[in-house]
Amino acid sequence: MSDERIPFVDCPIPIADTDQILLGHGSGGKLTARLIEEILLPAFRNPALEALDDQAILSVNGSRIAFTTDSYVVTPIFFPGGDIGELAVNGTVNDLAMGGARPLFLSLAFILEEGFPLSDLRRVVESTRAAAARAGVQIVTGDTKVVNRGKGDQVFINTSGLGIVAAGTKLSSLFVQPGDAVLLSGPIGDHGVAILSKREGLEFEGEVRSDTAPLHELAAAVLAAAPGTHAMRDPTRGGVAATVVEIASRRGLGIDLDERAVPVRDVVRGACEILGLDPLLVANEGKLVAFVPERESAAALEAMQNHPLGTEAARIGRVTSEHPGIVVARTPIGGKRILDLPFGESLPRIC
Amino acid sequence: MSDERIPFVDCPIPIADTDQILLGHGSGGKLTARLIEEILLPAFRNPALEALDDQAILSVNGSRIAFTTDSYVVTPIFFPGGDIGELAVNGTVNDLAMGGARPLFLSLAFILEEGFPLSDLRRVVESTRAAAARAGVQIVTGDTKVVNRGKGDQVFINTSGLGIVAAGTKLSSLFVQPGDAVLLSGPIGDHGVAILSKREGLEFEGEVRSDTAPLHELAAAVLAAAPGTHAMRDPTRGGVAATVVEIASRRGLGIDLDERAVPVRDVVRGACEILGLDPLLVANEGKLVAFVPERESAAALEAMQNHPLGTEAARIGRVTSEHPGIVVARTPIGGKRILDLPFGESLPRIC
Numbered sequence: 004m005s006d007e008r009i010p011f012v013d014c015p016i017p018i019a020d021t022d023q024i025l026l027g028h029g030s031g032g033k034l035t036a037r038l039i040e041e042i043l044l045p046a047f048r049n050p051a052l053e054a055l056d057d058q059a060i061l062s063v064n065g066s067r068i069a070f071t072t073d074s075y076v077v078t079p080i081f082f083p084g085g086d087i088g089e090l091a092v093n094g095t096v097n098d099l100a101m102g103g104a105r106p107l108f109l110s111l112a113f114i115l116e117e118g119f120p121l122s123d124l125r126r127v128v129e130s131t132r133a134a135a136a137r138a139g140v141q142i143v144t145g146d147t148k149v150v151n152r153g154k155g156d157q158v159f160i161n162t163s164g165l166g167i168v169a170a171g172t173k174l175s176s177l178f179v180q181p182g183d184a185v186l187l188s189g190p191i192g193d194h195g196v197a198i199l200s201k202r203e204g205l206e207f208e209g210e211v212r213s214d215t216a217p218l219h220e221l222a223a224a225v226l227a228a229a230p231g232t233h234a235m236r237d238p239t240r241g242g243v244a245a246t247v248v249e250i251a252s253r254r255g256l257g258i259d260l261d262e263r264a265v266p267v268r269d270v271v272r273g274a275c276e277i278l279g280l281d282p283l284l285v286a287n288e289g290k291l292v293a294f295v296p297e298r299e300s301a302a303a304l305e306a307m308q309n310h311p312l313g314t315e316a317a318r319i320g321r322v323t324s325e326h327p328g329i330v331v332a333r334t335p336i337g338g339k340r341i342l343d344l345p346f347g348e349s350l351p352r353i354c
Numbered sequence: 355m356s357d358e359r360i361p362f363v364d365c366p367i368p369i370a371d372t373d374q375i376l377l378g379h380g381s382g383g384k385l386t387a388r389l390i391e392e393i394l395l396p397a398f399r400n401p402a403l404e405a406l407d408d409q410a411i412l413s414v415n416g417s418r419i420a421f422t423t424d425s426y427v428v429t430p431i432f433f434p435g436g437d438i439g440e441l442a443v444n445g446t447v448n449d450l451a452m453g454g455a456r457p458l459f460l461s462l463a464f465i466l467e468e469g470f471p472l473s474d475l476r477r478v479v480e481s482t483r484a485a486a487a488r489a490g491v492q493i494v495t496g497d498t499k500v501v502n503r504g505k506g507d508q509v510f511i512n513t514s515g516l517g518i519v520a521a522g523t524k525l526s527s528l529f530v531q532p533g534d535a536v537l538l539s540g541p542i543g544d545h546g547v548a549i550l551s552k553r554e555g556l557e558f559e560g561e562v563r564s565d566t567a568p569l570h571e572l573a574a575a576v577l578a579a580a581p582g583t584h585a586m587r588d589p590t591r592g593g594v595a596a597t598v599v600e601i602a603s604r605r606g607l608g609i610d611l612d613e614r615a616v617p618v619r620d621v622v623r624g625a626c627e628i629l630g631l632d633p634l635l636v637a638n639e640g641k642l643v644a645f646v647p648e649r650e651s652a653a654a655l656e657a658m659q660n661h662p663l664g665t666e667a668a669r670i671g672r673v674t675s676e677h678p679g680i681v682v683a684r685t686p687i688g689g690k691r692i693l694d695l696p697f698g699e700s701l702p703r704i705c
Contacts, residue, residue: 024470029500038498042476046483047462051494059494061459064417064518072461072514076499108412110423110514111398114465119375125393132397143402143410147389148427149380150703154507163423163461163514167415352501 027347031240031286034347036249055253056175057098057236060168067168069104071095074161078352080127082201084193084212087160088131090288090354093215094239095164096138100219101235101291103174103226104166106138111162112146116155127158138217140164172226176250176294178233184300185258185320186293188221188313189214190266191243195285195350196274207277209270216289221312225291228306229299236292239354241344244283244330246292247320248344251330260320260332260342283332284345286353294322378698382591382637385698387600405526406604408449408587411519418519420455422446425512429703431478433552435544435563438511439482441639441705444566445590446515447489451570452586452642454525454577455517457489462513463497467506478509489568491515523577527601527645529584535651536609536671537644539572539664540565541617542594546636546701547625558628560621567640572663576642579657580650587643590705592695595634595681597643598671599695602681611671611683611693634683635696637704645673 027034044053051059058071073094080087092109099106111131115124135142193214200211222235238246243265251258267275267282275282289312295303300318307313330342378385395404402410409422424445431438443460450457462482466475486493544565551562573586589597594616602609618626618633626633640663646654651669658664681693 022472024466024468024472024475024500026468026500026502028466029498035498042472042479043496043498046479047486047493047496049492049494051459051492052496059459061494061516063414063419063458063516066415066417068414068419068516070459070461070516071495072463072512073497074463074465074499074512076465076501078505107414108402108410108421110421112423112425112512112514114425114427114510115375115379117375117377121373121375121393124375128393128397135398141400141402142398143400143412144422145394145398145403146424147380147386147394148425148703149375149377150427150507150510151377153504154429156501156505159465159501159510161423161425161463161512161514163463163512165412165414165419165421165516352499 025347026351030347031245032344032347054175054177056102058102060102069099069102069166069168071098072161072163073098074159075354076159076352077198077354078156079201080157082213083197083210085215086127086130087158088127089134090215091160091162092131092134092138093217093288094354095162096140096217096219097237099164099166100222101237102168103172104168106140106164106166106219108143108165109135109140109162110144111142114155114159115149116157117149117152119157138219174232174234176234176254179250179254179256179294179322180233181256181322181324182297183233183294183322184297184318185322186295186300186304186307187243187265187317187319188291188307189315190268191287191290192267192271192275192282192285194288195353196271198353199278199350207270207274211270211274214287214289216312218289218291218312221307221310222291224306224310225293225303229295229303231299232293232295232303234294238290238292239286239288242284242286243292244342245344247330248342252328255327257323257326258320258330259323260330262332263335264317264319266315266317286350376698377702381698382596383695383698405528407453407526409453411453420450420453420517420519422449423512423514424449425510426705427510427703428549428705429507430552431508433564434548434561436566437478437481438509439478440485441566442511442513443482443485443489444568444639445705446513447491447568447570448588450515450517451573452588453519454523455519457491457515457517457570459494459516460486460491460513461495462493465506465510466498466500467508468500468503470508489570525583525585527585527605530601530605530607530645530673531584532607532673532675533648534584534645534673535648535669536673537646537651537655537658538594538616538668538670539642539658540666541619542638542641543618543622543626543633543636545639546704547622549704550629550701558621558625562621562625565638565640567663569640569642569663572658572661573642575657575661576644576654580646580654582650583644583646583654585645589641589643590637590639593635593637594643595693596695598681599693603679606678608674608677609671609681610674611681613683614686615668615670617666617668637701
């Protein structure tokens with residue numbers, strides 16, 4: 004089955020009934036969660052890992068160091084608005100930033116497929132360099148492996164990142180509380196729709212480009228305006244839905260989401276309708292969701308809106324002690340629905 | 355071309371004449387060096403990266419942090435003496451240890467191929483867990499991606515590592531000096547021959563098992579006995595030859611190597627003869643090479659020999675100001691040869 008041809012892969016097999024890795028295990032949806040909870044967490048139990056935030060916060064010689072890793076397997080590797088190299092820098096910078104860290108250093112590891120054009124490698128390296136310069140991080144260590152033709156797919160990149168967390172900053176999904184406002188920094192779905200349209204050769208009225216961007220300055224602006232912020236997440240794989248559903252279910256909190264308040268650009272909304280996608284489930288690479296105590300929420304929202312990457316920021320919901328573990332979305336036509344994650348995969352290899 | 359069938363790939367094409375990634379670009383030989391020097395270093399120039407050690411040493415809030423990354427693409431994933439999970443922990447622990455760091459934290463990122471058996475994943479995760487426990491490191495952050503069948507190869511693993519370097523410790527190939535003794539912690543070639551024999555279904559008289567092991571305690575013992583040690587390297591891809599040739603050529607130093615002094619187990623020597631391999635070029639995963647000032651060399655060697663992972667350690671050579679940039683090996687029959695790296699690939703996907 005080729006992902007280039009079949010964007011929607013139904014995955015009705017429960018994990019108990021499969022003995023193989025499915026594409027859905029990489030979706031950021033329920034299969035991913037089960038893989039983590041049934042196989043990975045039991046092996047590596049420790050407090051940093053069990054917080055299941057986008058980064059570990061470590062105490063090293065009295066400093067608080069943020070540490071994170073991500074592999075990037077996006078296809079195609081060049082897409083409207085970016086490429087795999089830019090994504091690999093911004094994605095890891097953002098995972099550091101969501102922990103309130105100042106990103107400092109990245110590692111960069113390539114797995115190249117035999118036959119990959121050197122000209123494409125040069126292009127990816129150049130956009131990696133430019134993205135690192137833009138984010139103000141140094142690439143200080145690296146690795147290059149080559150696999151045989153047909154045993155990889157052009158280029159996979161892993162970046163790991165290090166940053167420093169200021170003494171007063173404490174962010175984690177563990178701190179999210181009933182009453183917190185849920186803020187979103189801008190319109191959603193651009194990255195996923197850009198990838199899918201390139202992959203499928205689709206054209207829409209108005210270009211859709213990936214929103215890939217480094218969020219560390221936006222995050223710092225939010226923290227400066229609202230130092231009591233409880234948690235931040237960048238809603239990548241699985242979209243905003245995965246972010247809020249994961250926090251609700253893991254923390255046993257309810258979240259009320261107002262879909263009418265969620266910014267979605269018209270061209271993206273139109274594309275999602277044609278493609279049968281829920282924008283809430285589509286990946287973003289330059290947006291953040293913040294969980295902020297009510298008293299600081301207006302200041303946080305204003306700080307977002309005053310930043311170039313957050314001009315369309317909106318308050319999209321509220322954490323509640325009602326319906327614990329459940330995200331209830333108020334639909335555009337005024338109804339309510341329970342927001343859940345797909346079992347498996349809607350958009351494979353989106354990042 | 356399948357690496358399972360053809361272990362020796364001649365690669366006579368100079369990089370200027372190729373516009374594609376070749377298997378040899380991942381060999382640790384000349385093509386890898388050119389890829390790094392012509393494409394990667396020019397993009398990411400900074401002092402930490404340019405030292406081209408196995409790890410970056412970073413100053414963070416006054417602490418000295420070692421940071422390193424490696425992707426593991428070894429095939430087969432299970433081999434005599436270890437598997438890809440154990441290798442991924444030990445390899446990264448060793449890159450930290452070679453910088454004089456105490457390894458503390460690892461990240462763990464999987465790229466899984468659709469269809470990979472969950473039972474194999476559980477087995478890899480268990481050996482990863484056991485190796486981390488043995489090395490005393492915590493796996494604190496991770497990532498899982500899935501690629502379509504035929505776009506990966508069972509499982510690739512990236513681990514990045516963090517460690518602390520004590521205030522007095524300064525190790526780098528930049529510090530290697532004429533007069534330094536070259537010490538090797540034990541017999542070479544076991545890992546490469548173990549992988550190759552498994553891959554090719556070969557059997558030798560006497561089992562050959564990978565020497566994969568965490569070297570941080572051995573390295574600490576060397577540093578305690580010989581605090582003036584200039585540099586340490588673990589001779590993985592490209593073997594001991596790659597380690598000494600790289601340091602000689604980059605630093606413009608000569609190195610005299612006594613091949614008769616290099617420990618090689620009989621079964622490995624025999625296998626190498628049958629396979630047409632030079633043991634000096636074969637990968638190791640549990641050995642270190644130390645460059646130690648003459649006055650501390652006996653103490654360093656004794657410290658190695660007193661450690662369980664270094665009982666067969668030997669002094670194998672000396673750094674000299676003669677024949678700069680060249681490694682001269684005295685052969686077992688008393689002749690001399692210039693030790694050079696293969697252009698491309700002798701053992702693809704060895705780690």
